[in-house]
Amino acid sequence: NAIVHHGSQAHAQPGCSRKMMKETAPAAIHLKDYAPPRWRILSVDLCFVLDPEDTRVRSRLTLVRNGQAEAPLQLNGQDLVLHHIRLDDRPLQPGDYHLEGETLTLHDLPERCELSLETGIAPAANTALEGLYVSGGNFCTQCEAEGFRRITWFLDRPDVMAVYTVRIEADKARYPVLLSNGNLTDSGDLPEGRHFAVWHDPFPKPSYLFALVAGDLVCRRDGFTTRTGREVDLRIYVQRHNLDKCDHAMRSLQASMGWDEDTFGREYDLDIYMIVAVDDFNMGAMENKGLNVFNSKYVLARPDTATDDDFVAIESVIAHEYFHNWSGNRVTCRDWFQLSLKEGLTVFRDQEFTADQSLRAVKRIQDVQRLRTLQFPEDAGPMAHPVRPQSYIEINNFYTMTVYEKGAEVVRMIQTLLGREGFRRGLDLYFDRHDGQAVTTDDFVKAMEDANARDLSRFRRWYDQAGTPLLEATGTHDPETATYRLTVRQSCLPTKGQPEKLPLHIPLVMALLDARGREIPLRLEGEDSAVAGERTLELTAPTHVFVFQDVPELPVPSLLRGFSAPVNLRFPYTDAQLAFLMAHDTDDFNRWEAGQQFALKVLQGLIEAVQAGQPLMLDARFAQAFGQVLANGALDAALVAEALTLPGEGYLAEQMAVVDVDAIHQARQFLRQALGAALGDRFRAVYEATAGAQGMDATAMGRRRLCNLCLAYLCASGEAEAVALARTHYGSADNMTDAMGALRALLDCPGEARDQALAHFEARWRDDPLVLDKWFGLQAMDAAPGALDRVRGLMSHPGFSIRNPNRVRAVLGTFAMANPVHFHALDGSGHGLITDSVLELDALNPQIAARLVTSLSRWRRFDEERQGSMRRCLERIVAHPGLSRDVYEVASRSLD
Ligand code: 0A1
Numbered sequence: 001n002a003i004v005h006h007g008s009q010a011h012a013q014p015g016c017s018r019k020m021m022k023e024t025a026p027a028a029i030h031l032k033d034y035a036p037p038r039w040r041i042l043s044v045d046l047c048f049v050l051d052p053e054d055t056r057v058r059s060r061l062t063l064v065r066n067g068q069a070e071a072p073l074q075l076n077g078q079d080l081v082l083h084h085i086r087l088d089d090r091p092l093q094p095g096d097y098h099l100e101g102e103t104l105t106l107h108d109l110p111e112r113c114e115l116s117l118e119t120g121i122a123p124a125a126n127t128a129l130e131g132l133y134v135s136g137g138n139f140c141t142q143c144e145a146e147g148f149r150r151i152t153w154f155l156d157r158p159d160v161m162a163v164y165t166v167r168i169e170a171d172k173a174r175y176p177v178l179l180s181n182g183n184l185t186d187s188g189d190l191p192e193g194r195h196f197a198v199w200h201d202p203f204p205k206p207s208y209l210f211a212l213v214a215g216d217l218v219c220r221r222d223g224f225t226t227r228t229g230r231e232v233d234l235r236i237y238v239q240r241h242n243l244d245k246c247d248h249a250m251r252s253l254q255a256s257m258g259w260d261e262d263t264f265g266r267e268y269d270l271d272i273y274m275i276v277a278v279d280d281f282n283m284g285a286m287e288n289k290g291l292n293v294f295n296s297k298y299v300l301a302r303p304d305t306a307t308d309d310d311f312v313a314i315e316s317v318i319a320h321e322y323f324h325n326w327s328g329n330r331v332t333c334r335d336w337f338q339l340s341l342k343e344g345l346t347v348f349r350d351q352e353f354t355a356d357q358s359l360r361a362v363k364r365i366q367d368v369q370r371l372r373t374l375q376f377p378e379d380a381g382p383m384a385h386p387v388r389p390q391s392y393i394e395i396n397n398f399y400t401m402t403v404y405e406k407g408a409e410v411v412r413m414i415q416t417l418l419g420r421e422g423f424r425r426g427l428d429l430y431f432d433r434h435d436g437q438a439v440t441t442d443d444f445v446k447a448m449e450d451a452n453a454r455d456l457s458r459f460r461r462w463y464d465q466a467g468t469p470l471l472e473a474t475g476t477h478d479p480e481t482a483t484y485r486l487t488v489r490q491s492c493l494p495t496k497g498q499p500e501k502l503p504l505h506i507p508l509v510m511a512l513l514d515a516r517g518r519e520i521p522l523r524l525e526g527e528d529s530a531v532a533g534e535r536t537l538e539l540t541a542p543t544h545v546f547v548f549q550d551v552p553e554l555p556v557p558s559l560l561r562g563f564s565a566p567v568n569l570r571f572p573y574t575d576a577q578l579a580f581l582m583a584h585d586t587d588d589f590n591r592w593e594a595g596q597q598f599a600l601k602v603l604q605g606l607i608e609a610v611q612a613g614q615p616l617m618l619d620a621r622f623a624q625a626f627g628q629v630l631a632n633g634a635l636d637a638a639l640v641a642e643a644l645t646l647p648g649e650g651y652l653a654e655q656m657a658v659v660d661v662d663a664i665h666q667a668r669q670f671l672r673q674a675l676g677a678a679l680g681d682r683f684r685a686v687y688e689a690t691a692g693a694q695g696m697d698a699t700a701m702g703r704r705r706l707c708n709l710c711l712a713y714l715c716a717s718g719e720a721e722a723v724a725l726a727r728t729h730y731g732s733a734d735n736m737t738d739a740m741g742a743l744r745a746l747l748d749c750p751g752e753a754r755d756q757a758l759a760h761f762e763a764r765w766r767d768d769p770l771v772l773d774k775w776f777g778l779q780a781m782d783a784a785p786g787a788l789d790r791v792r793g794l795m796s797h798p799g800f801s802i803r804n805p806n807r808v809r810a811v812l813g814t815f816a817m818a819n820p821v822h823f824h825a826l827d828g829s830g831h832g833l834i835t836d837s838v839l840e841l842d843a844l845n846p847q848i849a850a851r852l853v854t855s856l857s858r859w860r861r862f863d864e865e866r867q868g869s870m871r872r873c874l875e876r877i878v879a880h881p882g883l884s885r886d887v888y889e890v891a892s893r894s895l896d
Pocket residue numbers: 142144145282283284285286287320321343396399
């Protein structure tokens with residue numbers, strides 16, 4: 001790196017911190033204000049001289065003007081100390097540039113020039129975990145969305161793409177491994193026990209994909225031969241004591257690479273692919289080109305330390321980051337409003353991958369549960385925003401369920417409308433047309449249209465309209481004419497800033513079932529011949545009437561099969577029809593859904609009974625339908641387990657006008673206990689039949705899931721025998737899934753068995769932070785009295801640290817999101833604990849603090865007392881001096 005220093009004249013100026021000045025509310029950024037960059041950066045040479053307290057970053061940028069001659073160059077920077085600056089060969093003095101707040105401005109530059117900078121940063125003091133920071137004594141980076149500006153001055157926006165060459169210098173003993181994106185081109189020793197490495201990434205990329213890692217790491221190596229015969233070197237870097245927990249991640253990576261070739265024709269493009277696991281990470285993982293950085297939770301797994309769900313989650317996150325190499329890196333986002341361009345598409349891709357590795361229907365059920373319990377509430381609350389938001393204050397707040405999960409649903413609907421082949425054609429055209437570009441969601445839809453000669457103009461509204469649409473369907477049968485009239489009406493409640501909602505283009509996959517559960521061939525009025533099986537109705541208007549011909553008797557409609565659109569569906573099914581669909585629907589997803597809707601009706605009745613002080617009774621027809629599923633040996637165990645899982649308390653809360661956390665909890669606990677008692681023998685029999693499954697394949701995982709579910713129902717019944725069984729289950733568990741299954745079941749059974757198991761678990765795993773998180777989480781969600789003290793106790797456990805995002809999520813996140821009865825305690829103590837923690841955390845890590853605030857944002861959904869308590873907490877947060885933009889945005893939006 002050829003930057004010349006001008007020694008003692010260094011003019012150090014700390015950049016403005018991102019904390020707000022008290023009187024200025026931070027400004028929002030709007031999509032409508034997007035303008036192309038006025039400068040481009042062709043190449044970047046970086047040199048890092050690493051030191052935890054004072055790292056020096058020298059950069060040389062090759063700049064070219066892009067447009068108007070007068071336009072100044074304005075670089076972004078945050079918390080940087082500027083030591084030197086040179087333009088071409090000329091050192092600049094403070095009068096030659098303008099440094100204000102987070103912008104460095106230079107006027108009157110030539111068309112093309114080289115700008116050299118030296119900045120100083122303090123990675124060890126970086127608790128926000130954005131930019132360059134230290135985790136476990138090692139250096140790592142996180143640059144998405146706007147972390148690169150915490151490393152050096154730059155045009156830190158995704159539509160500025162440059163070729164990077166990175167030199168890293170560090171102490172060799174402390175940091176033997178030096179990594180960055182692309183290929184290693186040089187390395188060697190330096191005086192005084194230091195060494196260096198030079199990495200070059202030939203693919204132009206936005207700064208958010210930059211990565212650097214330096215530390216004392218070991219790697220698990222393997223390879224992959226691409227379909228064109230290129231050998232790719234695969235490496236997973238971890239701390240030495242974790243080397244025996246990388247096999248599953250490596251296999252997942254290889255499977256992902258093969259799947260993307262087979263399914264979408266996408267081949268990897270560099271000679272090396274590296275993954276680094278770090279313990280302190282705000283999100284799940286990051287797709288930096290050729291050098292993914294992962295939260296260690298999504299890498300490390302051994303059957304005795306990770307549950308089956310962990311194994312599946314690791315496989316899916318590894319796949320997600322790998323798939324980003326095309327959907328995100330080769331074709332990236334023009335601006336951050338387009339975030340779903342890469343995230344919605346990549347989530348869709350990873351969902352499909354997981355569906356192909358296991359049981360498709362089970363994967364679909366789990367994805368829909370996730371969407372309903374996390375995205376629907378977001379879309380119905382004060383943080384509601386379209387898949388493509390119109391404005392934001394802090395982009396980090398928009399890595400949301402809406403951008404990710406609803407965004408994936410939007411992509412899935414395109415596939416449903418175009419068919420798999422049509423979708424593949426569209427995707428091929430998209431990658432072909434936009435390779436190496438930074439584009440918009442419109443460009444994506446356009447490629448889909450062009451490759452299929454289809455008009456998706458009304459469909460585009462999915463990107464711009466917030467809120468979950470409601471479909472209200474009714475059916476009438478006319479025996480005289482043998483016709484069935486299906487009427488479907490769509491609507492959507494207003495959301496903030498969008499009082500009027502326009503009709504959307506919605507694919508409604510459906511079938512009509514006869515009395516024996518067979519699909520009736522479908523012929524609509526005006527059509528010549530009937531088509532067997534299901535079909536996709538396209539809704540584009542507020543109301544549609546579909547008249548099906550040759551329907552001799554009243555059918556049972558199976559609607560929204562496979563959850564073909566992210567909507568709420570209402571159809572006036574009778575209990576008998578729901579029981580029929582539970583047993584006979586030919587669509588696996590809808591068979592599950594019928595059970596959920598039946599359970600929902602039953603639970604709603606119980607909630608009303610609790611509220612009215614009436615005795616609670618088990619619905620016999622529901623118990624019978626439930627028992628039949630349990631007895632159905634033809635079904636896959638994983639599917640049975642899904643069918644026997646009652647809707648969660650959060651989903652139930654969504655269905656109520658005023659949320660009553662206590663009544664919901666009591667009703668659901670009653671139903672679990674009553675089912676456990678009524679069907680005890682069957683649960684016991686299925687428990688015995690599924691116990692002891694070996695291996696990590698989908699079948700074994702399904703059996704363990706069902707086995708542990710049976711155990712939980714048996715324990716819910718409260719019988720002493722069941723508690724003994726759970727104790728044995730825990731004692732003999734040779735894998736984490738069964739150990740956790742037993743603990744979870746015992747959680748409902750206060751007593752010695754439970755206390756002993758929890759204590760044993762803590763003693764066994766206190767030195768493994770990822771495993772200890774499970775123990776933290778279990779107790780944080782415990783609904784037994786005294787939760788607040790328990791949570792405080794967990795926060796003073798030696799394994800807890802408020803600086804580590806995983807620990808915060810395990811204790812505080814779980815308490816706020818999965819312990820409604822105590823989080824919403826009437827005395828406001830739960831709200832208060834979270835509020836205190838938010839403020840403490842905000843000074844350290846604004847991103848994580850802001851996530852926690854969302855638990856308070858839907859205060860209007862509760863009774864007056866709880867509303868008051870939550871609102872006062874939000875007001876206390878907003879009034880707090882020195883608040884971050886992140887927390888300010890969530891808290892203030894929640895209040896207005
Ligand atoms: N792009 C990553 C997620 C991610 C986003 C932001 C981060 O820091 C603010 C970190 C990771 C993904 O989708 O996997």
